[in-house]
Amino acid sequence: MENTATELRGWLVERVADYVELPAEQIRHDVELSEYGLDSVSALTVCTDIEDRFGVSIEPTALWDHPTIDTFAEFVSGHLPPRA
Template sequence: MVKITAEDAQKWLIEEIAQRLGVDPSEVPPDQYFDELDLDSTAALIIAGEMEKWLGFELGTTALWYHPTIEALAAHIAEESEKRTAAA
């Protein structure tokens, strides 16, 4: 299993969200709340599914609730990746 850094996760999230919104990645602020990004629930579910495929592990159903910004979720993903890599 490859260790994912917060920077890797943040870059991935920004690029995916930008693509869904049809904007340049520079227009997606990492500290903005997900519910302020104009993503509908279908797009959010698609991104979550794609992210889990990319990560190689499942995120908890409350991950976006407890980590409501790109920055916060990216840090959480890095922590989870660190735990899983250490345990492997």
């Protein structure tokens, strides 16, 4: 698995689209996720999904500190272990 911000962006778009019940094509990388209706419960679930998929623990508040797909993907990718 390629652990990059690019991979994370695509994966995050799919997750966010599922949680806010919009087509993935409508989720822009530069729009604050709260504008799509992502709430604190969804933020917690996204962070749990990241831990399950990528093996890193991310605090849900990180989504509010890094509120777009682009900024959050960059933040999370900085916490991923180096690729082998």
